[in-house]
Amino acid sequence: MSSVTEPTRFGGIEAGGTHTVCVVGSGPADVAGRLEFDTTTPQATIQSAVRFFAEGAGAGHRIAALGLGWFGPLEIRKDHSRYGVVGRTPKPGWEGADVVGPFRDALGVPVALDTDVGAAALAEGEWGAAQGLASHVYLTVGTGIGGGAVVDGSVFHGLGHPEMGHLPVVRADGDDFTGVCPFHRACLEGMASGPAIDGRWGQPAEDLGPEEAAAAAELVTSYLAQGLRAVTYILAPRRIVVGGGVARLPGFLSSLRRHFAGSLAGYPGLPEHADEEFVSAVRLGDMAGPLGALVLARRALGQC
DSSP: OOOOOOOOOEEEEEEOSSEEEEEEEEETTEEEEEEEEEOOOHHHHHHHHHHHHHHHHHTTOOOSOEEEEEOSSBOOOTTSTTTTBBOSOSSTTOTTOBSSHHHHHHHOSOEEEEEHHHHHHHHHHHTSTTTTOSEEEEEEESSSEEEEEEETTEEOOSSSOOOGGGOBOOOOTTOOOOOSBTTTBSBHHHHHSHHHHHHHHSSOGGGOOHHHHHHHHHHHHHHHHHHHHHHHHHHOOSOEEEESGGGGSTTHHHHHHHHHHHHHTTOSOOHHHHSGGGEEEOSSGGGHHHHHHHHHHHHHTTOO
16 A cells, blocks of 8 residues: 655744744745735734644644744844844834744744745745745835845845835935834835835825826836845846735836846946846745745755
């Protein structure tokens, strides 16, 4: 009698500032369970996630390791006494929250941690728009703006993780909007995020009429292009992948490519920068973060 060997399954969590997504599986073709819920308090959010994985184990979906793609800022240095602790986030109640220890204690499996955008960058390199490339950047434009850089197949870290959403920008002529970032005001997140659109037009990006949506796409991509130029010059990625709710505005990608080309002003003149695919749309959509968390879990177990 033959038996079918079940694939090793992992747990993945993408915790964004607004929503948290938990998955059990091994990749895009094997997602055995999924749960999405609002990101509220640390205790309620972590308890909901723990319950999902505990119930999955009872249903035969026991996980071998867990990957966390969490909103930042985070302490991600493993040798640091505050490893896994959320830093000075504007999200109420989360500063100082430990997001690693509770999962280790409750589930008893290896736990790997990175930012939500770092996880999404891994997934886009594994299965998505940057597949097969040695280096690329993933940028999400939504409730906040964040970026993850993959260099030689690994997410880039230094003293901390990159804070691409807080790169400074030069204000457009006539733009007197204060900016929604409580730290810098006129940075990418302050001027081009979803809340910035809401602050300018009085309603979320998805509710704008055609004329307002076109104006919003034109303005925010002019700011985002400044950030893409900085990222291109500093990290020299082979591709930049852009996702997030704001990226769904009609004409967003074509406008971003046009402003990006203008921001480079012909320097350094690499033909790859002029290729339409250099600035690409996210291919895995809303599953990039959760799937990237599965990659983190696999690496925690030493499987890749």
